[in-house]
Amino acid sequence: MDRRTFLKAGAGAVALSGLAAPAYSQGANARTLRFVPQANLANFDPIWGTQYVVRNAAVLVWDTLYGFDSNLQPQRQMVESEEVSGDGLTWSFRLRPGLKFHDGSAVTSKDVVASITRWMARDSMGLMVKALMQEFVAVDDRNFRLVLSKPYPKLLVALGKNSTPMAFIMPERLAKTDPFQQVSEYIGSGPMRFVRNEWVPGAKAVFERFADYQPRQEASNWLAGGKRMLVDRVEWIIMPDPATASAALQNGEVDWWENPITDLIPQLRRNRNVRADIADPLGNIGAFRMNYLTPPFNNVKARQAVMAALSQEDYMAALVGGDQQMWKPLPSFFTPGTPLYTEEGGEILKGPRNLDLAKRLLAESGYAGTPVPCIVAQDQPITKAMGDVTADLLKRIGFNVDFVATDWGTVGQRRAMKNPLGQGGWSMFHTWHAGADAINPAVYIAIRANGERAWFGWPDVPSVETEVTNWFEAKNLDEEKAAIRRLNKAAMENVVYAPTGFFLQYQAWRANVTGVGKGPIPFFWGVGKS
């Protein structure tokens, strides 16, 4: 080989290697979806930790027996068939054939029994099933049986619901972990496997397509149907700063951003490579809860005073600005557009706000000007915005507001304290509920009013609880609706909590990403990149 031939060959090799690398890299890039989630995936046991972000990642890795579709109906997922006895007490289930865990082992009924037993200990509906359960056994590898002491018509809802904790199926050895301890491995049978050695909590979580996953034949619809992955790899990139996430999306460094803040939407829409739309039509319900255990809100008239003057428009303007399409008035505790939605008893939140009535009700409550600790997390834009509006509202009514600006971690601790005021007790805190969790009492812990066992604020309203029981025992949709109407009325009259309005949030993605759907969870199946 002479010098020139050598140089030509060398140059050709360099050129080829130079071309080959980008081609490979572009292909790999098209098979990798880079996603910015709503929060950090700090832990990954969806039964132990019930934050939404954990649930959202968990649906990739773990499968469920049933899954909600967009009509909020449970559909078979891992289950091939089920049969219920005429008296409604014995449920027999059969698993689909060929289901495998990510470690290669087959999914068996023993795994299901152990997983559901662990889930029951942590879920409000699961606890109800557990209270009725007489037998729960694996009949053979694919069949299992549940025997109840009393019919429980909402069983499939419980097994397929998308509110946390979901009834995920894990291998038996993991599912036998104490439900109040974390599992040590993240092995599921879902469409993606968790790449643990690439997990950097607070920065990155990686999921790779599970080649042995057996999707259902039906088209995918939320958590139901065939979960077909169009990408090989999903990377969750944690970005605490919305401005950074916005810039990264515009620059093509990420493909999909779960929750851009409303203020950034106009800027994102100006970029022709970016799309933005409503994330979840079920939206969210803004809320603040008053403490039933301490004055002044242990008196119903003080709570009603707040409701009489509360302007949902003010709250929603603080949350979503002037975008009228992003919010709705909500004279109800239930998600608009869902089957059980009702405005029964919601008159107190309708029409012009009545400050005089509020002042009169407050005087009748015997309020003597004691400070009202209103705890507001400043690190959550939603609670901060609502807290500022509430402080103004309370002052105008005549409350002596003790505005406690703090962070979400502290709110989590303080709201659990039942102490008197002045000893760590509190009067009010702000939060919000996903609309998907406010569709019926089974998944809606915030509407319960069973006193000491209720959610923070501990509302004690027996008439609400009566209607919760009536709903659970309803035999058809009409009976369910009737129970919810009465429940909503009782909850409004007694002010179980104060709804500040219904609001929507955006999601945004690169124009070359296809198949992004709307729902309470970012569903990755059916999402591809061109």
Add this chain to the structure above:
Amino acid sequence: MFNYIVRRVLATIPVMAIVALFVFSLLYIAPGDPAAVIAGDQATPDDVERIRASLGLDRPFLVRFGEWVFRILQGDMGVSIFTNLPVTTMIQQRIEPTLSLMVLTVILAVSVAIPLGVIAAWKQGTLIDRAVMGMAVLGFSVPVFVVGYLLAYIFALELDWLPVQGYTALSEGLWPWLENLILPAVALGGVYIALIARITRATMLEVLSQDYIRTARAKGAGQGSILFLHALKNAAVPIVTVIGIGIALLIGGAVVTESVFAIPGLGRLTVDAILRRDYPVIQGVVLLFSFVYVLVNLGIDLVYTLFDPRIRY
């Protein structure tokens, strides 16, 4: 010298013990509850209580502190409440980006700030001096996150020269590593450059008025030689001191910079851990930062001997 180093290293033990006690006590009395964060918003108060008990957070202060100290003495920083990963693993995952950012920032700051400070002193009272000091005031005054956003907007979004965010390990190549760090290092370096430039100028002004500088001029030494050989070396001790003190500034600034540029470093780990009340991680990271700070101070004390032969230990 060797004895001095040994003494100083041994002296870090009581310092670290005091830091440990202080950090643990502070976290104990600080409000917040990791169990509530873990349980999520749908959890009942009973669930939160059971998680708290399972994490051992309901036990007395002295029992928890004793256990923690016992583990630390064995080199075990514990396990994160949330991730179930050892704290040492989490620190290992994060130390490279932070170290890279800080080293690059120090190199950038020193190589820019010292010549600027020297020139400002040399041209005292001129437009150049005013411009340098004006930039220094700006560097001090503009918050790191504002500089960060501006840089990202101009160089990443508008010009598309550099990435907006992220970090690539040095093992994946020099340029991929560097391109992710240029903007954060410039953003973080602003305050540091300002600090070093100002102290360099002030010290140089003092040194330039000394008799031996006049002597050097009289014997015909060149301007560069006077500034960088005769004056700068004698002005080095306060400058090195400020560079060392500035490490603390960098640690604080790294927290913000890493958030703005989504760099998975120790700063973000600290913030995340504080927001979630992940006590073992907070304690581990603060101990590490304290240890680094003590070591940096020791290193600076030793560097003094290089510049001033009168200093001996």
